[in-house]
Amino acid sequence: MNKELLSSELLKIKRKGFWLLTVLGPFGVVALQMMNYAYRKEYLLKQSTNDWEYYILNVSGFTPFALVLGMVILTSFLTSIENETNTWKKLISLPVSKASVYITKFTLLASLLFLSSVLLMLFTLLYGIFLDFNGEILHVTLFQYSFYPYFASLPVLALQLWISTVSKNQAVPITIGVIGVILVLTNSYSPFPDWIIWKWPSLMNQWDKPIINVVLGIIVGCLIYIVGMLDFIRRDVK
Amino acid sequence: MEYVVETKNLTKQFGEQKAVSSLNVTIPRGEIYGFLGPNGSGKTTTIRMLLGLMKPTSGTIHVFHKDLKKDRIHILKRIGSLVENPSYYPHLTAYENLEVWRKILGVPKEKIHEVLQIVQLSEVTNKKVKGFSLGMKQRLGIAASLLNDPELLILDEPTNGLDPSGIIEIRNLMKQLASESGMTILISSHLLSEVEQIATRVGIISKGKMLFQDSMDKLRELSKPNIALRISDAKKALRFIVSKGIEADYRDDHIFIPNHSDEDVAELVQQLVYHNFLIYRVEGKKRSLEDIFLQITQEERLV
Structure with a gap:
């Protein structure tokens, strides 16, 4: 990847609402708990002995959903910028390798979503402090629930990018994206088998070790990324 | 003769159908090459292969004496191109559109104003391209193709959808570029009349096959009274x-x-x-x- 390509990508997403979505996602997740705690704080505090832990778990309930939805929306936005007047053909006829074009798109999306995760941690922490819980702030738990889902959902991001860039019909990536979001939602009611990648952001697995989802997410994410990139390079430009 | 572009038995097959078959295109340096053929004859497919957008099924492409397969990026640094409909980002201004490409090409920022001047779009530098007419978008596309001072300019149907005055404007621009900077230009069209006045060499293609390729004068000889x-x-x-x-x-x-x-x-x-x-x-x-x-x-x- 080169710096110039990334800075030209940043220019392209101007006025398209990418930054707004990046902030809105994590804010929405915490805002749900704002409503929750504003209406029934007394009741919620009685539910557990560790207020911070219970609060963080509450926040994290919506994180996988927001994250995967964010991935679907941002990816489809980003590819729609090139599809709108088919700027792919102009982009690829410039002196750049197709691999670097693909990696730049992925890097941009991964960075925006990482920023969302940082903001999620920040918003969670700030509202937590505002709620003035008894007991110490659980920094490690807060860190885990802010960033583990991000790494665990990288395979979804790699898959969405692959399908969006090679599909002639954008209904395909959007349909798969929507199905993915539905899977993430239903997973919280009746968990799926561990091999389904849309389960991973929930950090659930049969061994009860969230770190497994993180490691799997990074490895499988890289694999899908590589397959997607090779396919993108192999194909003729639309 | 020194050829800037030379293809040998260039073939592209889509399934059973051969869109381009055994094409030998030769473009000498400094010429304006009119690439002619009816719609669907394989012009765009050929141009896409010249730019590395499509991989040939068989045959070779040499540009500036280099194999396109091996030296794609080096070759593309010296080419400016406009393929089919203009490509642009409607939500960005004319300046920002060129800035997107300029960053990738790594040329100085002054080039943007210079090329906007050439295609006479200086007045709308900071207007969003969304509101441009087709002719303006096409000219913006040409401006983009000139950013890197290309030695070879490839324009696929650049006058498509333009009104007569727009066509004349682009024709004059081509003439000027070829005479002032010695650029080699490949310009495709389905109308002979469009390139007749500027082309020095012609290739006529139909159903993916080259039917005639020689100087414009040779073609004129065929039209003896x-x-x-x-x-x-x-x-x-x-x-x-x-x-x-x-x-x-x-x-x-x-x-x-x-x-x-x-x-x-x-x-x-x-x-x-x-x-x-x-x-x-x-x-x-x-x-x-x-x-x-x-x-x-x-x-x-x-x-």
Whole structure:
């Protein structure tokens, strides 16, 4: 990847609402708990002995959903910028390798979503402090629930990018994206088998070790990324 | 001769169908190459292969004496291109659109104003491209293709959808670029009349096959004038001329015979007069290049 390509990508997403979505996602997740705690704080505090832990778990309930939805929306936005007047053909006829074009798109999306995760941690922490819980702030738990889902959902991001860039019909990536979001939602009611990648952001697995989802997410994410990139390079430009 | 572009047996197959078959395109340095053919003849496919957007099924492409397969990025640094419909980002301004490409090309920022000046879009530098007319978008596309001072400019149907004044503007621009900077230009079109006045070399393609590739002058030679005669009792006159062993045919009230020397024509006229035919007109009629173009491409269609 080169710096110039990334800075030209940043220019392209101007006025398209990418930054707004990046902030809105994590804010929405915490805002749900704002409503929750504003209406029934007394009741919620009685539910557990560790207020911070219970609060963080509450926040994290919506994180996988927001994250995967964010991935679907941002990816489809980003590819729609090139599809709108088919700027792919102009982009690829410039002196750049197709691999670097693909990696730049992925890097941009991964960075925006990482920023969302940082903001999620920040918003969670700030509202937590505002709620003035008894007991110490659980920094490690807060860190885990802010960033583990991000790494665990990288395979979804790699898959969405692959399908969006090679599909002639954008209904395909959007349909798969929507199905993915539905899977993430239903997973919280009746968990799926561990091999389904849309389960991973929930950090659930049969061994009860969230770190497994993180490691799997990074490895499988890289694999899908590589397959997607090779396919993108192999194909003729639309 | 030094060729900037040279393809050998270039072939592209989509399933069963050959979009381009065994094409040998040769473009000498400094020429304006008119790449002509009806819609769907394989022009765009060829151009896409020249730019590395599509991989050939077989055959080779050399640009600046380098193999496109191996040196794609080096080659593309020296090429400017506009493929089919203009590509632009509607939500960005003209300046920002060029800035997107400029960053990738790594040329100085001043180039943006310079190319906008060339295509006469300086006044709308900071306007969003969304509101541009088709002609303006096309010109913006040309501006983008000039950002890196290309040695080879590839323009696919650059005048598509433009009004006559827009077409003339682009034609003048091409002329100017070729004469001032010695750029080699490949310009494709489905209309001969569009490139007739600027092209120095022509390639005519139909159904993926090259039917004619030579200098514009060679193509013009094919349009040598015929002699048209308007004579009383044309049918009888036609029989008479044919009986003299001269090739002739009758259409639109005229008898056409191939070009002959002045003496031969004089002799024939004398004979006709002697046999009491009344001669109203003797004219040299030129076949237009368009006729020749149509004939070349239609002969292929009939086969």
